Amino acid sequence: MAENLSRRDVIRLRKAMTSTQSDSFFYHLRNLLRAKLHFDTLLIMQFQKSGTPRLHNGWLRRTAALEGAMRQYLAGAYRLDPFYQYPAPPQDGAMYRLSEIAPDRFFTSEYYLRYYRKTQLCDEIGLLCPLENGSIAHLSLSRRAQAGPFKRKELQCLRHYSPLLLEMLRSHCNFRAQHMDQNAETPSRPLSQIIRTEAAETLGVKLTKRETQVAELVLQGHSNPSAALKLGMAYETAKVHRRNIYRKLGISSQGELFSLFKDVI
């Protein structure tokens, strides 16, 4: 069974666990995981409370598309990442699969089509774990299309060891946070604020609070029903808000809404 660790695995695990407070942790972690499953990217990031995400460690199978996407991600596209916008994980952290937590229309959203799809990644597992300072540690594993989605066994294995992984992740991120220049934190404007000010300044339009929220969810890839559910309102109400947004912005389709904000995000 995948859950069983060979002697070598045990050694790898020990090396990873004992190195969380050092720079070699990522190396050992990668070795550990590589022995148990196949992945094409491995990232350790930190979602900060009011700053842009930090990439602590990253390994990508060399691809121009992947590196370009990574740059765009850190530059602002992260705001539409389902893992980034996912509500705070439980105290102990948790493991999620992209397809589980993605908004219902995420895979036809502009973010997916423009940033994600061209990386050829087809599956992603994310571990999220709250840190002491209020930020969130994020471990991401993903697979390219040619390798297919994660297999059942690989998922079982990950799920089985996710408590350990989360613990290591937390420990390592706390270590990295100490050596991080707090002041170098680039402030991150939340998506809602971007929408508001962009609409106001560029288009001279004042969006109401609810309209901004609906626009935000729509940009993240929620359908009307899904956005309504998230905001605790009736489906028709979300529709009304969207209609008002379109009217105010002088557009008439979801695609135009995306194109209005894609340069800013």
Add this chain to the structure above:
Amino acid sequence: MAENLSRRDVIRLRKAMTSTQSDSFFYHLRNLLRAKLHFDTLLIMQFQKSGTPRLHNGWLRRTAALEGAMRQYLAGAYRLDPFYQYPAPPQDGAMYRLSEIAPDRFFTSEYYLRYYRKTQLCDEIGLLCPLENGSIAHLSLSRRAQAGPFKRKELQCLRHYSPLLLEMLRSHCNFRAQHMDQNAETPSRPLSQIIRTEAAETLGVKLTKRETQVAELVLQGHSNPSAALKLGMAYETAKVHRRNIYRKLGISSQGELFSLFKDVI
């Protein structure tokens, strides 16, 4: 009335008409037109039979977005330009408005949202005129959103003088063609071929003739009914082709189709 030419207009007209065989034609043409209507871009191009379009003369109101879009256009996006893909104009040439000749879903198409919309252009008038060598001369006038679409009077004026403009356009393009290095013509792969080979090579999928045609029209911004009309088939048949395309390419939405080819086009 807008059709009336002042004495100064007459002088401008004469200058333009007498300079079609020289490099100063564009300058005089711009002066002539500027006196009669407002525009934010003025382009003289030549759509070649089997080469990429040539930009003979171009004037853009300085905008980073405009210049970027122009580069993308010449690099390949021209293939989705409604004027470019418009069937051959009559012998004497003709004048068209973008909204008249655009595919029904053009304004929600990827081309429009990615290339056209961000230029902030909201209206475009194109004169098309066949040349001797089989290529097509194209005069384009467009307006930015802040100026609004062309006014009725401006359109009347243009329409009234379009025979003259077309004649000048033809004359000038023939002049430019003489001084053009025939061999420098960059060969242009037609869209259909790009779709075919891209699907075959990158995705290992053989699209049939009809499927390729449907994919082409969809990428250009035609809906199923519109594509069916263009291909002389029933609406349902076009739908079947599209369904087969999706199945073969392993996708499930129009957005993914766009994203598959957007890097190639």
Add this chain to the structure above:
DNA sequence: CACGTAATACCCCGATTGGGGTAGTTTTTG
């Protein structure tokens, strides 16, 4: 000739979008 592929046309369905309207309640603001 026969068989496979391509192409055609039609049926069904559910889901979503975009746009129109009416109406009631809550909140904000002058």
Add this chain to the structure above:
DNA sequence: CAAAAACTACCCCAATCGGGGTATTACGTG
């Protein structure tokens, strides 16, 4: 307080899309 703005919920509708199916008619190539 009273009016305006925001929010809510529901009604209607047409259009499109994506996916399922069946069936008939070419068209070629072996």
